[in-house]
Amino acid sequence: MTTGRAPGGLRVERLSKAFGGVHAIENLTFAVEPGTVHSIIGPNGAGKTTLINLLTGVYRPTAGRILFEGIDLTGRPPHAFAVAGIGRTFQNLQVFFNMTVVENVMTGRHRLEPCGLVPTLLRTPALARCERESRARALELLRFLGLAGRADACADALPYGALKRLEIARALAGEPRLLLLDEPAAGLNPTEAREIDELIRKLAGTGTTVVLVEHNMHLVMGVSDRIVVLDHGRLLAEGTPEAVREDPRVVDAYLGAAHETEVADA
Amino acid sequence: MDAQWVQFVAGGLTVGSIYALVGLGFSIVFNASRVINFAQGEFVMIGGMSAVSLLIAGWPMPLAIGGAIVVATIVGLLLAKVAIERARRADVVTLIIITIGASILLRGVAQLVWDKSVHRLPPLSGDAPLQLFGATIVPQSLWVLGATVAIVAALTWFFRRTRLGKAMLATSHNKLAAELVGIDVKRVLLASFGLAAALGAVAGVLIAPIAFTSYDTGIMLGLKGFAAAILGGLGSFPGAIAGGLALGLLEGAGAGYVSSAYKDVIAFVVILAVLFLRPDGLFGALRGERV
């Protein structure tokens, strides 16, 4: 399988996660081709966020393997996943409210900036240069996401929509080859949701692999190359948007009849 | 060997009961306000010292004890009303520093109202030691153990059967939800401080005949009570009791079998060991973060 070694390729094998007696994820196997946009959908409680947490090392699987670019990351701590090139945003925002907007994004670059203790304590010219570059790159990203005007504002001054974009900027700052977005459009109005749509397309265009958890079917159907449907922690269906949309099991468990979905998202 | 063992257990349980009562005070206040009340030990001191004063003033023992508990409760209510309620929107750390200020203030007042010397309350039923299972036990120890059992039973009834008690439990589980169903959270806060102060005073009155009392006995007792509450799991009432008794027994065993100088070291080493194995205390619920 080519998914194995290619940059941004993810493979999940027989992945399971149980919390006591609750099987949040059961025996999940699928692959994400590099450079594609893969969406994960399913009713609430299906295990979507649990899956994201597993794919970023926040939860340890009770069984199965996670392979990223051919490397087995199973059981490693979350920062190891990040260092390997995986970035994510959170469903419940985890913005660093005790920092400014630009500092949030600069923090996202952490894995790219090895800095020794002595240069840090003495603030050597090399470190100062590193900081200037870091700030410049962060500002670029803020510009890309329309937040540059508030770069030096404290993060807690931003409205909800801006905070969601800030989290994306922070995740992008680490130059991830795989980006996991957990409900990026949740709580956004249709205009803002369309911008997220554009953003995801742009990212996919640059070769970043994107895995998206979303309820907004309009967004999902429009932007995805493939869709994974979860139900009660199990893989219900996997395929192209057209195939998934027509799949009777999916319609039954989640989507409802096709025309209902379109009316709801108009 | 047998008699010695009984001796240590009796001594340990006695001191442990006191720690349990103080620890309960910490957990009750923590549940209502997320605050660690560093003045909790001072309530113990106020209880003991007030009883001494009232007794000297001629009050009969039962009234002196009752009066001491009332004095401490009033101080607790004042602390809650004047300081904690006013600062309730502040960071938990700020509130803790306020209670630290309160403990210094109360010690300062105690120095003025009383003096710096050590006082003793006469024991409730005399000094004559009893022989039980081969060990020598002072009757006051039995009073301490008995009173603690009675108080725990009373508290259990209070939290399960009375409106105020149930309101306090509800608030400790979810403050916002409690407010939304109409519970007066301010009243719960006041009641918690009052109750914690009363418990502290009872502990002070019970232990004063054995361990004496002075203006600064609150410091170490407060510390041990806090340790007991943490050991058992902060916020858990059975935890505070188990933690207090365990701490008392550890100290007794440490003093008896190793050295009395190192009894506190042994106790704290064990607490550290327990925390490494169970980071939320013996009875603490293991909480996770939802992301």
Add this chain to the structure above:
Amino acid sequence: MDSSVHFEANASSRGSRTRAVALAPRTRLLLLLALVIAAGPLVIPNAYFYDVAILVAFNAIVCVGLNLLIGHAGQISLGHAGFFALGGYGTALLTARYGVPPLAALAGAIAAVALLAFVVGRPILKLKGHYLAMATLGLGIIVSIVLATEDRITGGPDGMQVPALTLAGFAVQGERAWYWIAGGALLATVFVVSNLIDSPTGRALRALHTSEVAAEVTGIDTARHKLLAFVVSASLAALAGALVAFYSGFVTPAKASFLHSIELVTMVVFGGMASTAGAIVGAAVLTVLPQVLTVLKDYEMVAFGALLMATMIFMPRGIVPTLAALFSRRT
């Protein structure tokens, strides 16, 4: 206005214009501090006040380090007096008992404390909140009891003598000399800690304070960073402890007491957490205040407690952040 993902041309130039004129906050603090220290001898009237200033400086060194741990990294330590005392005792033992030259003894004591903090820190920092507080508290108490009990090594409750500090063969004596040493040490501490805060490592610490999960997910090894903050703050406490030992000529176990640890945390919170200036102000006010209040004799404790309570009730974020917010609202 900001809801588009399109290019915003004006933002960056606005930012760079203001940046060219203003100094970084950490540079401003350093300059201000240097000015205050340099101006000191012009206003200090006698030896007693020099003594107070020196003690303020030593307390400030501990507080700046403790603030890094509590205010920035969001951890807690109720046992830092233990590190302070061990710095003093380590220096005392090395100089008095083993004849090690004073500066080497200072370095050795600090290194030993850093090692202890490193070893103890790994398991302890897995705890959170009040449990971490209890563990550090326990640690501090264990240190103070051991120091008081092992009298053959440590001189017991009465402590032990410390020989004078010698620099290049000359014994450092007198308040004036110590004033410059204390001031210099404080400046160096503020320089180093400010640099740490305004760096990738500093941002990593502040990040894990707010959300450990989010920090991990950006690649930050939170356990390693917490340990770093712990070791740095412990080392600074040891430095202050060693300097105090040389300055006063003796060490006692009381320096490791739980009450002293509480005092240190109070100074940090009182001055304002996550503010280096706050740590210095907190140390200054709470070192000077008891001296000022001795005029009240028996009422000293009552007054101190009342003032502490009142300040925290009316300035809940601490002195410096509250004052800073007041001034920024006017401008």
